[in-house]
Amino acid sequence: MQDLMVLAAVAVAALFVGKRLWQTFRSRQVSSCGCSCSGCDRSNANPQDCSLPRPN
Amino acid sequence: METAINIALAGNPNAGKTTLFNYLTGARQHVGNYPGITVEHKQGCCLHKQQGLSIVDLPGTYSLSAYSSEELVARNYIIDSRPEVLIDVVDASNLERNLYLTSQFLELGTPLVIALNMIDVAENRGMEINAEKLSTALGVPVVPIIARSGKGVDQLLDTVIATARAEQPPQPTILRYGSDIDQALNEMIPLIRDRDLLTGSYPDRWVGVKLLENDEQVLAQVREREPELSLRLEQRCQEVTDHLQQTTGVYPEAVIADHRYGYIKSIMRRNIVTKKFVGDRLYTSDRIDKVVTHRLLGPVIMAGVLLGLYAFTFSSSTFLVSLLESFFGMLSTTVDTFLDDGPLKSMLISGVIDGVGGVLGFVPIIMFMFFGIAVLEDSGYLARVAFMMDRIFHSFGLHGSSVMPFIVSGGIAGGCAVPGVMATRTLRSPKERMATLLTVPFMNCGAKLPVLTLLIGAFFADHQARYMFLATLVAWVVALCAAKFLRMTVLRGESTPFVMELPPYRIPTINGLMIHTWERTWQYIKKAGTVILGISILLWAMMTYPGLPQEEVAAFQEQRQAISQDLQRNGGNDRQTALEALSARENSAALRHSLAGRIGIALEGISQLAGIEWRTNIALVGGFAAKEVIVSTLGTAYSLGDVDPDASDSLTQRLANDPAWNPVVALAVLLFIMFYAPCFVTVVCIARETSWKWALFSMSFNTLFAFMMAVGVYQLGMLLKLG
Numbered sequence: 057m058q059d060l061m062v063l064a065a066v067a068v069a070a071l072f073v074g075k076r077l078w079q080t081f082r083s084r085q086v087s088s089c090g091c092s093c094s095g096c097d098r099s100n101a102n103p104q105d106c107s108l109p110r111p112n
Numbered sequence: 113m114e115t116a117i118n119i120a121l122a123g124n125p126n127a128g129k130t131t132l133f134n135y136l137t138g139a140r141q142h143v144g145n146y147p148g149i150t151v152e153h154k155q156g157c158c159l160h161k162q163q164g165l166s167i168v169d170l171p172g173t174y175s176l177s178a179y180s181s182e183e184l185v186a187r188n189y190i191i192d193s194r195p196e197v198l199i200d201v202v203d204a205s206n207l208e209r210n211l212y213l214t215s216q217f218l219e220l221g222t223p224l225v226i227a228l229n230m231i232d233v234a235e236n237r238g239m240e241i242n243a244e245k246l247s248t249a250l251g252v253p254v255v256p257i258i259a260r261s262g263k264g265v266d267q268l269l270d271t272v273i274a275t276a277r278a279e280q281p282p283q284p285t286i287l288r289y290g291s292d293i294d295q296a297l298n299e300m301i302p303l304i305r306d307r308d309l310l311t312g313s314y315p316d317r318w319v320g321v322k323l324l325e326n327d328e329q330v331l332a333q334v335r336e337r338e339p340e341l342s343l344r345l346e347q348r349c350q351e352v353t354d355h356l357q358q359t360t361g362v363y364p365e366a367v368i369a370d371h372r373y374g375y376i377k378s379i380m381r382r383n384i385v386t387k388k389f390v391g392d393r394l395y396t397s398d399r400i401d402k403v404v405t406h407r408l409l410g411p412v413i414m415a416g417v418l419l420g421l422y423a424f425t426f427s428s429s430t431f432l433v434s435l436l437e438s439f440f441g442m443l444s445t446t447v448d449t450f451l452d453d454g455p456l457k458s459m460l461i462s463g464v465i466d467g468v469g470g471v472l473g474f475v476p477i478i479m480f481m482f483f484g485i486a487v488l489e490d491s492g493y494l495a496r497v498a499f500m501m502d503r504i505f506h507s508f509g510l511h512g513s514s515v516m517p518f519i520v521s522g523g524i525a526g527g528c529a530v531p532g533v534m535a536t537r538t539l540r541s542p543k544e545r546m547a548t549l550l551t552v553p554f555m556n557c558g559a560k561l562p563v564l565t566l567l568i569g570a571f572f573a574d575h576q577a578r579y580m581f582l583a584t585l586v587a588w589v590v591a592l593c594a595a596k597f598l599r600m601t602v603l604r605g606e607s608t609p610f611v612m613e614l615p616p617y618r619i620p621t622i623n624g625l626m627i628h629t630w631e632r633t634w635q636y637i638k639k640a641g642t643v644i645l646g647i648s649i650l651l652w653a654m655m656t657y658p659g660l661p662q663e664e665v666a667a668f669q670e671q672r673q674a675i676s677q678d679l680q681r682n683g684g685n686d687r688q689t690a691l692e693a694l695s696a697r698e699n700s701a702a703l704r705h706s707l708a709g710r711i712g713i714a715l716e717g718i719s720q721l722a723g724i725e726w727r728t729n730i731a732l733v734g735g736f737a738a739k740e741v742i743v744s745t746l747g748t749a750y751s752l753g754d755v756d757p758d759a760s761d762s763l764t765q766r767l768a769n770d771p772a773w774n775p776v777v778a779l780a781v782l783l784f785i786m787f788y789a790p791c792f793v794t795v796v797c798i799a800r801e802t803s804w805k806w807a808l809f810s811m812s813f814n815t816l817f818a819f820m821m822a823v824g825v826y827q828l829g830m831l832l833k834l835g
Contacts, residue, residue, distance in 0.1 A: 058456035062653075065459065069649035073737075076643060080796050 116157060116164030117276045118193070122186055122217070123201035124210050125172030128229040130154075132201055132259035133169035136269075160269040168195065176216045177327060177365075182537065184329065190222055191313050196276045198222045199268070204234035204241055204256070207385060211376045212369075214250065221284030221315050224252045225271050231256040231264075238388035249379045251285065260621070284315040289371045293324060293364055296352045300345055307341055309334060324349050325365040397617045401496065410500050417493065418524065418584060421484040422577035425477055432476035437762045440469035455656065462751040463652030464645065470747035470763045471640045471740050474562035479633045481526050481561065486628035490620035494519060501588075508592040509599030513539050514548040518591065522555035525564075525584055526632070529553045529794040533801055543605040547598045549798060550810050553790035554591035556583060558636065559739035563785050566743055570767045571778040587786060594817065640740065647737050648744040654708035655730065655752055660701060668698045703727070703752050722784060722822035723777040723830070732784070738791050776829030780822040787818035 121129045137156030154169045170189055171182035190198060200217055202210040207228075217224050228243055247254040253271045257264035288294055300320040305311060310319050310333055322330040323345055335342045352364055360367070404413055444465045451457040488494050498519060502512040514536070515523075521532025532552040539545035556564060568579045599605070659665075675691050703709045704726070711733060712726035719729050731745035743763070750766045767773050789795070789811040799807035829835055 058452075058454035062455045062459050065649055066653045069646040073643065073646040073650060076646075077737075077792065080793055 116166040117197065117273065118166050118168070118195045119197050119199060119272060119276075120168045120170055120190060120193070120195035121199050121201055122170045122190065122213070123172060123227075123229075124174055124203060124206070124213055127172065127201045127203040127210060128259040129169055129172060129201045132199075132227065132229065132257070132265070133167060135259055135262050135265060136165070136167055160266070160273065163273055165269070165272070168193075173213065175213060176220070177325065190217075190220065194222075196223060197272045198224050199227050199272060200224055201227045201229050201259070204228045204231045205237055205239065207234075207239075207241065208376055208380055211379070212372055215285075215287065215372045215375055218250065218252070218285035219287060219315070219318055219321070221282055221318075223275050223278070223282050225268065225275050226250070226252060226254040227259075227268050228254055228256040229259050232258050240386040240388065242384050242386075245382055245384045246379070249382055249384065252282070284317065286317060287371060287375050289321075289368050292352055292355055292359075293367060293371075296324065296348055297321065300348055303341060303345065307338055309338055309341065321368060324352060325368055326363075397492075400617055404493070405496050405499055410496075414497055414500060415581075417488070419577060419581045421481070421488070421524070422580040424484055425480045426576040426580070428480045429476035433473060436473045436476065440465055440473060441762070443469070458656065458752070459649065459652055462655075462748050463648050466747040466751040466763070467648035467652065467744035468640055468645050470566075470743045471562055471644055472637065473762070474565055474743070475633065475637060477565050478526070478558065478561060478636050479629060482558075482632040483625060483629040485524055485526050486625045486632075487620055488524065490618065490624050490628070492617045494524070497523070504592070508596040509544075509605075510548060510592070510595050511539050511541060511544040514544065514595075517548050517552050518555055518588075521552040522557040522560070523584075523588065525556040525580065526558045526561055527555060528557050528559075529555065529790055530797050532557075533794060533797045536801070541605065543599070543603040546802065546806065547595045547603045549801060550598060550806070550813070551591040551595045553794055553810065553814065554587055554594065554787055556587050556786065557739070558632070559791065560786060562740055563735075563742045564782065566746075566764060566767070567778045567782045567785075570764045571773070571775045583782070583786065586783070590787060590821075639738070643738060644740050644744055647734065647741050648748060651708060651730070651734050651741070651745050652748050652752075655703055655706050655748060657706060660698075660705050664701065664705075668694065668701075699752060703749065708733075708749075718819075721826070722780045722819060723826040723835075724781055724784065724822070725772040727772075728781060732788070735785065736789060736792060738793075739785070742785060774835040776826055776835035779829065780826035783825055784818045784822040787821060788815045790814065 121133055123129050133154065133156060136158045138158070156167050156169070158165050158167060168189065170186040173183045173186045175183060176187045176190075177183055189195075198217060200214050202214065214224075214226065226246075228241060228246070231241065234241060241256070243254045243256050253275060255264055255268040255271050257268050259265070289297070297317060297320045300323065301316050303309075304316045304319050309316075310330070314322075314330075319330060319334075323334065326349070331342075331346075334345065349364070356362055356364055356367060403409055444461050447457065447460050447465065451460070485494075488497075498515040501515045501518070501523075505512055505514055517532045517535040519527065520535050521527045521529045529552055532555065533549055536545045536549045536552070539548060564580065564583055565576075568576050568583075572579045660668075671694055672691065675694060679688065679691065704713060708730045709726065712729040715729040715733075716724075716726040719725070719732075724732070727749040728746065730749055731742045734745040735742040746767070747763045750763060750770065761769075767778075790798070795807045795811055798810050
């Protein structure tokens with residue numbers, strides 16, 4: 057049982073870390089907001105929230 | 113549903129664009145009390161009186177020329193994305209200088225609203241600005257605001273919405289540039305208009321002005337679209353240039369700039385600004401600067417401030433750090449009590465608690481350090497540090513603009529190399545930029561902080577603040593020497609002049625300090641709980657598998673049984689010690705046999721020269737993913753290889769008690785970690801900003817340099833018998 061749980065945890069960790077590294081590697085530009093560095097406190101405002109209603 | 117109104121915030125550096133952006137959008141973009149903090153545009157939204165507004169924060173620029181990346185980013189955004197309204201954030205206390213950029217927006221004919229920011233600062237300086245008169249003179253709305261408190265922002269947004277809904281689009285303002293240039297423009301404009309040359313994007317006169325200014329980007333576009341016409345236009349520009357050179361000895365761009373300032377002067381003469389105080393009165397900031405940036409006193413004060421910052425950090429956080437250590441020790445004991453022996457228990461204790469817990473244990477130190485840095489930054493002192501460093505930078509072949517990337521990367525400790533690398537975009541000379549970009553990773557970024565704190569805490573605990581101060585000094589000296597080396601070899605060239613703008617001192621707001629501190633601390637915690645946790649689990653697996661072969665396990669079991677039987681028959685402490693030693697040997701053999709252990713041992717042949725043993729090698733390799741991983745990997749490695757892996761000793765204690773470590777080894781490892789290859793994200797960022805060739809150069813150059821330094825320190829230290 058412990059073996060199975062460890063296997064699952066390692067697989068999830070590998071997928072998560074692999075995805076993060078791949079995203080960093082593939083992205084056209086490493087954003088100053090996406091580095092997740094401890095000294096980097098820049099957060100992105102979400103541009104998708106911009107489609108707000110405009111009254112006539 | 114209609115889309116929101118698109119607004120862009122533009123203006124001079126340090127005019128308060130990002131402060132206004134944060135106020136409007138509720139975002140927490142980094143606001144620096146120094147220029148050059150925004151090098152790419154950021155987007156956010158807000159709702160004002162049921163009207164959606166999509167807001168873009170552009171980099172601060174002094175002009176719309178194509179000299180630097182931030183100017184191009186701002187200009188291209190305004191031209192290509194065509195915001196419905198451009199808010200020109202103008203620093204009211206530096207009105208005349210800020211209006212230079214305004215004059216260029218007016219020439220571009222973009223729908224414009226001027227936000228006259230920091231009106232309170234202007235008033236404190238005895239300046240009274242008549243916004244109505246200014247609005248009439250410029251022909252665009254002017255709204256006084258205080259972005260920090262939000263005063264006047266509602267009125268600004270009302271004006272913005274009204275401007276966006278205006279039926280008549282604004283016409284470009286036509287400025288006169290003197291007879292020579294105006295005559296040339298009069299000849300060039302019909303040609304530009306007839307061929308529809310870039311007029312879909314720019315006003316025709318603006319294209320002509322840019323050609324006369326020798327704007328490389330516009331020139332390239334003209335050459336590409338109309339090669340023949342381009343020749344004619346360039347020839348006309350050359351004629352004007354030659355004529356102006358012969359008659360006045362200046363280039364057209366200088367004449368154009370002079371006339372823009374002339375236009376501004378003519379506006380300012382309309383009693384728009386009333387000064388209550390005597391003109392040469394020294395402002396409070398200037399008075400403070402007389403002392404703080406003094407040639408001799410300044411560096412002494414700077415050293416005192418840094419030392420004070422570190423002393424404050426360590427003294428304030430001691431109690432909380434020990435509290436967290438006890439918490440993780442207790443957590444370890446709890447897991448040990450409730451779980452049966454097996455891989456899951458090992459992963460949770462050695463991988464997660466000793467690994468990630470080791471990183472999280474430094475949260476109080478990180479938090480207090482970030483608080484101190486936020487005070488320095490928000491008050492404006494950091495800009496003074498940059499100003500003082502600027503004097504030194506030229507001696508090392510670097511541009512004054514290089515100072516900010518160094519500080520952003522962790523010049524005071526606690527920054528990040530990624531925005532530091534990106535901040536080098538403000539440098540115009542490619543060689544100076546490259547030298548800066550390759551050396552900013554030498555700074556002590558936030559990720560290196562827990563590693564430095566760990567080693568300093570374990571081996572130099574009596575003088576933590578002093579050693580952290582020394583580490584900062586060494587980082588600067590090494591980075592500058594490396595830059596000098598690069599500028600003397602592969603990146604040879606003259607250094608270019610630079611004028612540093614000093615923003616006024618401001619009293620930091622509690623809210624601002626709390627936001628800055630929390631944002632940075634939260635990033636640290638979030639990273640520890642996500643990326644570092646993932647990597648820790650993977651490294652634990654690499655340090656656990658493959659396990660020892662059955663025959664070796666059986667051999668250890670036999671020895672254990674023999675000692676146990678002997679212990680039952682005769683008793684005694686010696687046999688108990690022998691049993692513990694056997695467990696340690698078995699754990700160590702298992703770790704050596706694992707995949708990570710084999711990598712560590714393979715590297716030990718070389719790393720021994722610097723006194724670095726195989727378990728540390730595993731951590732150093734892991735540190736390439738993120739520097740905090742060094743702490744978590746050391747935690748796991750020393751937990752797995754321990755006599756009792758479930759023991760709740762802190763990593764600091766484990767390292768201090770380990771025979772493979774001593775102060776000399778710690779110093780060698782510390783230097784190696786400070787200067788070896790940047791983390792993966794920084795390397796990718798360097799590659800994106802330059803090329804993979806330079807990114808690989810950065811990795812190999814830094815690692816080789818760091819290793820040579822570590823070997824030198826270790827060998828010298830051992831020779832002097834300091835270990």
